[in-house]
Amino acid sequence: xxxxxxxxxxxxxxxxxxxxxxxxxxxxxxxxxxxxxxxxxxxxxxxxxxxxxxxxxxxxxxxxxxxxxxxxxxxxxxxxxxxxxxxxxxxxxxxxxxxxxxxxxxxxxxxxxxxxxxxxxxxxxxxxxxxxxxxxxxxxxxxxxxxxxxxxxxxxxxxxxxxxxxxxxxxxxxxxxxxxxxxxxxxxxxxxx
Amino acid sequence: xxxxxxxxxxxxxxxxxxxxxxxxxxxxxxxxxxxxxxxxxxxxxxxxxxxxxxxxxxxxxxxxxxxxxxxxxxxxxxxxxxxxxxxxxxxxxxxxxxxxxxxxxxxxxxxxxxxxxxxxxxxxxxxxxxxxxxxxxxxxxxxxxxxxxxxxxxxxxxxxxxxxxxxxxxxxxxxxxxxxxxxxxxxxxxxxxxxxxxxxxxxxxxxxxxxxxxxxxxxxxxxxxxxxxxxxxxxxxxxxxxxxxxxxxxxxxxxxxxxxxxxxxxxxxxxxxxxxxxxxxxxxxxxxxxxxxxxxxxxxxxxxxxxxxxxxxxxxxxxxxxxxxxxxxxxxxxxxxxxxxxxxx
Numbered sequence: 001x002x003x004x005x006x007x008x009x010x011x012x013x014x015x016x017x018x019x020x021x022x023x024x025x026x027x028x029x030x031x032x033x034x035x036x037x038x039x040x041x042x043x044x045x046x047x048x049x050x051x052x053x054x055x056x057x058x059x060x061x062x063x064x065x066x067x068x069x070x071x072x073x074x075x076x077x078x079x080x081x082x083x084x085x086x087x088x089x090x091x092x093x094x095x096x097x098x099x100x101x102x103x104x105x106x107x108x109x110x111x112x113x114x115x116x117x118x119x120x121x122x123x124x125x126x127x128x129x130x131x132x133x134x135x136x137x138x139x140x141x142x143x144x145x146x147x148x149x150x151x152x153x154x155x156x157x158x159x160x161x162x163x164x165x166x167x168x169x170x171x172x173x174x175x176x177x178x179x180x181x182x183x184x185x186x187x188x189x190x191x192x193x
Numbered sequence: 194x195x196x197x198x199x200x201x202x203x204x205x206x207x208x209x210x211x212x213x214x215x216x217x218x219x220x221x222x223x224x225x226x227x228x229x230x231x232x233x234x235x236x237x238x239x240x241x242x243x244x245x246x247x248x249x250x251x252x253x254x255x256x257x258x259x260x261x262x263x264x265x266x267x268x269x270x271x272x273x274x275x276x277x278x279x280x281x282x283x284x285x286x287x288x289x290x291x292x293x294x295x296x297x298x299x300x301x302x303x304x305x306x307x308x309x310x311x312x313x314x315x316x317x318x319x320x321x322x323x324x325x326x327x328x329x330x331x332x333x334x335x336x337x338x339x340x341x342x343x344x345x346x347x348x349x350x351x352x353x354x355x356x357x358x359x360x361x362x363x364x365x366x367x368x369x370x371x372x373x374x375x376x377x378x379x380x381x382x383x384x385x386x387x388x389x390x391x392x393x394x395x396x397x398x399x400x401x402x403x404x405x406x407x408x409x410x411x412x413x414x415x416x417x418x419x420x421x422x423x424x425x426x427x428x429x430x431x432x433x434x435x436x437x438x439x440x441x442x443x444x445x446x447x448x449x450x451x452x453x454x455x456x457x458x459x460x461x462x463x464x465x466x467x468x469x470x471x472x473x474x475x476x477x478x479x480x481x482x483x484x485x486x487x488x489x490x491x492x493x494x495x496x497x498x499x500x501x502x503x504x505x506x507x508x509x510x511x512x513x514x515x516x517x518x519x520x521x522x523x524x525x526x527x528x529x530x531x532x533x534x535x536x537x538x
Contacts, residue, residue, distance in 0.1 A: 040425060044387040045346040052347055085274055085282040088343055088387070135467045135503050136278045162421075163467045 004029075004053035008060045018064035019071065022101055026054050030099030034182030044092065047181075051095030058098070065103075072103045074192040076184075077119045078129035079111030081144055084137035089161055093129060096181035102188060113147040120152055127188060130174070132161040142172035149173065158187055196254045196323035197376055204377075204414050204436045204459045206493040212486055214518045215327065215461065216511060218247040219260030219501040220280055225250070229277035230504060234261050237312040244317060248324065250508060251515045255325030255377060258313050260501045261306075262331045262381055265366055266339035268305035269297055278504045286342035294358055297340075299366055314373045327416070328375030332382020333363035333400045346387070349396055356396055364400035368407055378408045379416040380435070383500070386421030393429045402433040409436075416461070420500035424448065431456040442466060442499035446488045454493055461495035464514065471503045474535045475513035479527045482514040486524065 002010070004026070011021050033050040036042040064070035076097050080090045087109050098104040105123065107115055116128055128148060132138040138161065145157050158176040159169050160183075169177035176187045194202065199213045218225075222243025223233030233239050240259060248256060261280045267273055270292065273281035288294065300307060310328075317326055331339070337359045338345050349356050371378055385397050401417070408415040416437040417430050424444045431438060431453055439461035440449050446463050453460035462485070464470060469481045485496055496518060502511075517523045 043389040043392070043425070045349050045392055046389070048343070048346045049350055083276075085284055091343065134279055135471060136276075136505075165468075 004057040005060075008057040012060055018061050018069050021057070022061060022070055022072075026057055026099060027101050030054055030096060031182070031185070034096050034100070034180075034185060038180045038182050044088070047092055047096070051092075051099055054099040055095070073101045074188065075103045075105065075123045075126035076129060076188060077105045077107065077116065077123065077126045078131065079107035079116060080109040080131045080133075081137055081140045082110060082112050083140055084132050084134055085109045086131075086133035089133065090129075090131040093131065093160065093181045093184050097129075097185055097188065100185045100189075113144040116144060116148055117151050120148065120155060124152065125192075127156045127158065127192060129184060130157060130159045132159075132164065135163045138163050138168065141168075141174070145172050145174050156191055158184055160184065197325040198323070199254050200325045200377070200495065201414070203493055203495050206454070206457060206459060209491050211518060211521075212489055212491060212494045212496045213254035213325075214252070214515065215255040215257075215325070215495055215497040216247065216251050216253050216514075217257055217260055217498050217501045218244060218251075219257065220278070220504045221502040221506055222247055224504045224506075225508070230279055231275040231277060231281075234259070234280065235306070235309070237309040237316070240309065240313045241316045244313070245320065248321060251511050252519065253324065255327055255495075256317075257327040257329050257379065258317055258373070258375060259306075259310050260329055260381075262329070262335060262383070263339070264306050264310070265300070265331045265336050268300050268307070269336075269340060269366075271339050280501070283339045286340060286344075288341040288359070289344055294355075294362055297362060311373055314375060318374060325377055325414075326375040327377045327379050328371070328373050329379045329381050329418075330367040330371075330404075332380045332385065332417075332419075333360050333367060333404075334388075334397055335382050335384040336363040336366065338384045349388075349392055353395070357399075360396055360400040364404055368404055371408065371411065371413070375413070377414045377416055377437075378404075379418050379439070380404055381418040381420075383418075383420040385426060385430075386419055386423035386441075388426075390426055390429045393426050397426075398429060398433050405433055405435045418500075427452050428456075431458050434458070437461055437495060439463075439495070439497055440499070442468075446485060450489065450494070459493040459495065460489070461497045463499045464497065466499050466503060466506075469534075470498060470506050470510050470514075473510065475509050476527075476530070476532060477534055478510040478513045479517045479523070480530075480532050480534075482517045483524055483527050486518070487528075 157174045159174045166177045178184045220230040225246040226243045270287045271283045272285040274284045275281045405415045415435040417435040418439045420441045422443045437459040442465040
């Protein structure tokens, strides 16, 4: 049976609009997986396999993004905050957001506010995603959020990770907390798409 | 009744006078003696000192000798990033960098920090003959993830034979740690919380169950710790037949109780770590402990934190939990006390 890779190649060959492949083919699939993940109907292995399928298909669409024939909804810059080396949750969010039609810039783990701000200066309309797994590093989200909003006041910041909740998000002045990747997609769709 | 004897009664599902108390003191032991996690976890002298202090302060019935899930990974060539206030983190995955499974060796008692674990166990046993010592081994799935990285999740679909070979190695590696002389062997496998029950049965159960069978043959007790949201896997975890399962705060304790007792398995948990023990006050901690005691009951239940205690957990909060566990009068008064969490906005 053909997978996302083969089907994408076939559709491009048949003259299907690249935008349609993205918005009518790949994105609804990723959205369904995101909702099932939230509902505990699928788990990390299934999400990663789905994301891998979408990324493989995206390789064929990249030239159309570059030429403007297909458009991504916006840019999302993500990283695990300074002092924290955990990346599974951050990677899941990055893959899910990319699979839902956004350009994702993944700054990796242990990311300082300087790195976030440098990436933002190159992509001033981007939204920032901050991830933390540890109670000892979640506090760094506050200083990073504040520094980002001081330098580029209109920037939206979304936070997530095991010890985070909406009270903490409000306390540090972030714009959104999501307990799951699909929540980040929904926040982005509402605010910038 | 106290200590190992009380824990044995709970593990055998006998009615007890009070639920046994097992605080998962890991790097928090360093805090108790004024050391950071890096210094603490690399010295038998410091661990003995820190855990002894925890025993004096918290009067546990059982306690882990060392709570660090990176010991095995370090021996197998994973690079660690040490931290002042957390256990180290694995930052390289040898199998993802071209190392072959076949070149990995089972450990000897002189490898890595195994001599530290052995010395700590001997010394704690000598000084605390009545307390149950928990030996924590990294669960095979979590160790496999340390070795391979997150590719393990996709290789479960793409190359199941490879993952089976890796899991077999990781389960044999863990068994080597059983010689340390602890009373309860805890297989700590937090990463299984990220997989579904079918994947667990395919890539978890066949490799974890033999560890529990082996522990039983050696006339020791076993516990299966899974930190994280593992509600979907409680039933399949119980089917691996440990003597006890210990679960994290995000799984309802009564849900676990019903499944575990129906399968004749003891259960434990699940005091809230960051939102209560770390960030709350003494009354929050007492209320939380009482909530767990009332739900868990006096048959088969071991009260414990949901996972390893954060380093900076206030001593007063854990002492408040200790007092409540030991004193029925405090339980009664706490039950009747009006309470709004100190963390409510």
